[in-house]
Amino acid sequence: MAVREIVTVGAPVLRERAREVTTTQLGSAPVQELIDDLIDTMRAASGAGLAANQVGELLRIAVIEVRGTNARYPYKPPIPLTVIVNPAIEPLDDELFEINEGCLSVPGVRGVVPRNVRVRVRYRDRDGAEHSVVRRGLTTGTFQHEVDHLDGVLFTDRVGDPSALTSWEHFERHDRAAFEARARALVARVGS
DSSP: OOOOOOOOTTOGGGGSOOBOOOHHHHTSHHHHHHHHHHHHHHHHTTOSEEEGGGGTOOBSEEEEEEOTTOTTOTTSOOEEEEEEEEEEEEESSSOEEEEEEEETTEEEEEEEEEEESEEEEEEEOTTOOEEEEEEETHHHHHHHHHHHHHTTOOHHHHOSOGGGOEEHHHIIIIIHHHHHHHHHHHHHHHOO
């Protein structure tokens, strides 16, 4: 297990669609090591998720976890460590919520992204077991963000108003309180 370097915007690997992982690949030592490295790297960077192409690997694998102690995202509901392999997302309705997102591969930048409020996520876990789960509220944004990475899409591509891109510093100073209030209201209404 190791903390890997996170590639940043401009690196071609972030714009490529990651390849499906076969059952044989998933059970291999190198892929299991990659999963461990993704977990270590995400935690070391205080991220809420990390996709394999963010560490230069074009495999459809991402990890997601939000702990109550994450200082970057204190408003996000907890998400237990989840390894998603070959994920697919299906919106369950047309309701959208504007989430103020950032990304470890786009350091220091925040932007408002419309995300589906309710989605079904289908994926395999690191052991190959199939899952189909419904996610709601802010949690859906985390899953959609990571699957976007696996499709070669950055959150900046989904920002509705590019003039509203901001630095972390200005988000903290000018936008965080209002966003957190909206986010908590969403979680209270639809759950996490």
